[in-house]
Amino acid sequence: MLGTVRSTIAALAIASAASSVMAQEAPSGKIQDEIESLRSRLSRLEQQAASSESIAQAQQSVAADAERRSQLLQSGGVTAGYDKGFFIQSSDGKFSLRPGLQFQFRNITNYSEEAQSDGDDNIDSGFEVRRARFRFDGNAFTKDLKYSFVWDTARQGGSVSLLDALVEYKFADELSVKAGQFKEAWTHEKDVSGFRQLAVDRTLVDAIIGGNVTDRVQGVALIYGSNENPLRAEVAFHDGANSKNTDYRDSDGAGNTRPDANYGVGGRVEYKFVGDWSAYRDFTAKGNKNDLFVLGGGFDYTEAGDTGTWRGTVDVQWENTTGWNAYAGGIVAFTDGEDDVTDYGFVAQAGYLFDPAWEVFGRYSILLLDEDVNDNDTFNEITVGVNYYLGDNGSAGHGAKLTVDLVWLPDGSPSAQTGVGYTGSDETQFVLRGQFQLQL
DSSP states (O other): OHHHHHHHHHHHHHHHHHHHHGGGTSOHHHHHHHHHHHHHHHHHHHHHHHHHHHHHHHHHHHHHHHHHHHHHHHHHOEEEEESSSEEEEETTSSOEEEEEEEEEEEEEEEEETTOSTTSOOEEEEEEEEEEEEEEEEEEOSSTTEEEEEEEEEOTTTOOEEEEEEEEEEEEETTEEEEEEEEEOOSOHHHHSOTTSOSSSSOOHHHHHHSHHHHOEEEEEEEEEOOSSOSEEEEEEEESOTTOTTOOSSSSOSSSOSSTTEEEEEEEEEEEEEESOGGGGGSSOOTTOSSOEEEEEEEEEEEEETTEEEEEEEEEEEEEOTTSEEEEEEEEEEEEESSSOEEEEEEEEEEEEEEETTEEEEEEEEEEEOSSOSSSOOEEEEEEEEEEEEOSGGGTTGGGEEEEEEEEEETTOOSSOBTTTTBOSOSSOEEEEEEEEEEEO
């Protein structure tokens, strides 16, 4: 185009010269008008030539910049997307970040016989946000250094507090070390996330003598195993049961937090006879590509002052590709103090996925206390319910799920366990629970 403009300018120049030659035969006024017209056309063409040259230079600059950015992306850029959760990751995989949101909205209707002070029956019914958490998981500097930070909100008041804050470094093929604040691994029912349970929530056994009592601890743990290894083991040294969000002191100075808690140790061993470890992270057979059978056991010991408490468990889990699942476990808690106390608990549950989106389940637990609570030392818990997984053929899985269950407590509950919907009545309770959960 630039060459064409220049040829046109040259032609105009020749025409201008010819016009001057013809000046002898044409009136001077007319010739002058033609000259001015040619000059105007020449000016416009020169401007167009300059503009075309600027456009060409801009095009070359944009092309060069695009090429440079393409090379940067290929050599060390960043990728992002969604794969069972949103992620941002460096192209070499040394850095990654997985932000997440977890939400459970629940309705509870609790009917307790003779629970009021005058002996009348009592009904409590309402909604609550049972769990609302935001988290950041990933790895840093190397694929072998992983991290997890989770914050939780309180059901009453909505205050935000730290739940998990840990780093885990794999220093050998089968060995890793974990440090920070984390859920102590000793009982499988607690190890399975509250967002991956079969029922709306965990059992009364877990709440009174199980993993709910130990919850999060601050310490270090040594981990053995891998996805390919059928044997997994973990042992931890920590500040004692439920020592989350505390400093290095044994108490808070006023005796209100872990009074005289000295230290704790705990651990768990699991052996997988068949299946994939990924299927062991929940209680359902949904999504299983192979049958699963795992035997496990664990313990915790916490010393507080002159009192030491041992907790131990043995459990088994089975799932198959036709949709059936089953789990059973026993727990014992022994406290060695002025008065020795031994409590026992047993849990058994089963479920069946009769449709890709629908699952029914049933669960039974029994709590046997060494000392009477309101003239009762035995508490039974019977639960039946159904899960509905959202998405095409239930494709959302635990990411978007509706659960409805009905719990019968023929002996009541030894104490108020509002986290699972139970009041402190020692009479019969019926609890209807409905829950929607979402994980992003």
